[in-house]
Amino acid sequence: MAPATNGMESRKAKHIDVCLTEAVDYQTVSTGLERYRLPYNALTQTSLGTIDISAEFLGVRLAAPVLIGAMTGGAELSGVINRNLAAAAQKLGLGMMLGSQRIMLGDDVASTSFAVRDVAPDALLIGNIGLAQLTDDLVPELIEALDKVGANALAVHTNPLQEAMQHRGDTDFSGSAARLRDITRSIRYPVMLKEVGHGIGAAAAAELVDCPIAAVDVAGAGGTSWARVEQYVRYGEIRYPALAEWGIPTAQALQEVRKALPGVQLVASGGIRTGMDAAKALAMGADAVAVARPLLKPAIESTAAVFDWLQNFIAELQICLHGCGAKNLAALRTLPLYAQTDKWAQKCE
Ligand SMILES: Cc1cc2nc3c(=O)[nH]c(=O)nc-3n(C[C@H](O)[C@H](O)[C@H](O)COP(=O)(O)O)c2cc1C
Secondary structure: OOHHHHHHHHHHHHHHHHHHHOOOEOOOOOOOHHHEEOOOOOOOOOOHHHOEOOEEEOOEEEOOOEEEOOOOOOOHHHHHHHHHHHHHHHHHOOEEEOOOOHHHOOOHHHHHHHOOOOOOOOOEEEEEEEHHHOOHHHHHHHHHHHHHHOOOEEEEEOOHHHHHHOOOOOOOOOOHHHHHHHHHHHOOOOEEEEOOOOOOOHHHHHOOOOOOOOEEEOOOEOOEOHHHHHHHHHHOOOOOHHHHOOOOEHHHHHHHHHHHOOOOEEEEEOOOOOHHHHHHHHHOOOOEEEEOHHHHHHHHHOHHHHHHHHHHHHHHHHHHHHHOOOOEHHHHHHOOEEEEOOOOEEEEO
16 A cells, blocks of 8 residues: 555544544534524424425435535545445435545555445435545546445535644645636536535635535534644644634524525535534525534444434434424425524524
8 A cells, every 4th residue: 555545544543533532623613503593383283293304415315404424434444434324324315425535546445445335325425525635637536436436426625724734734725716616517426515614604605606516515613623633633732722713603604605605505514413403504594414523433333323313313303393383394494593692582584
């Protein structure tokens, strides 16, 4: 195995370790979803058993608007993690994003940890690559990697803050928006742009106005902070606390991108932890939600552990729709959401 791949593999293993053992969530910044209330309806006219939360995302029908967030691939444990996540996604009719496939380009050994189609033949499967590494030269190999895993779509992650925290990270993002536009136009996979937990907001969305992007996953602040993860990986401690707490809260990111790109499918992620978080984000205009780090521990354990976590999450989401009188997601989106201020609840436009 090439030394570069070895280095990448050990970094992936460190990411998993740090995400399991250190305090990598934002310490002072929240998603902002807690500031909103769904309108509870004591005279709901729905029956919990018939609430329909099915949705279409990137051309695939999902039983619930829930995606497993991009996590891993390449390290030894990654194969187990990916297969447990994928098998649970298949059983529940959900979607799954793979971790960055850079490590599998030209490496057959690393590729095996991304092979999940045999356990998830029907699940929406989204491949992954970093925008900082996405050059024209890489595109043929990337297409081969997407074909190989049987992906339905490609997620491109943009992560300038994470890269800047890394030892020898890719810190030149000049021309990245133009590169994204070119690749989105030429590649035969639908492309979704995502962050890794620091948020895509108004400024980034403005760069996407004439880009034929299929979806945006805002991956906002309030959950896992990758500027924290990378500091733990690099220094074993937090040396730049302000950078670790920097990002656009998920609720704000979602509203900014929805306004700038009304016709683009949106994923709310970054700190989505409960069915109630999901219900609020969907009411705010998200087409789906994604959850990453809470699924890491269950994914190391078993398919059943991932299944149980997600089933509880989905059950809570269904109760949220029932409790506010929405028989499906379209009805949920017509309901007013209330923003809690110190003194009163204000209707959110
Ligand atoms: C262990 C781990 C590995 C990750 N690796 C990737 C990756 O390879 N590519 C990517 O786009 N995002 C990656 N992410 C970021 C997540 O997809 C997500 O955007 C971020 O963790 C915020 O969501 P959360 O608060 O639900 O964890 C990773 C997250 C975790 C926890």
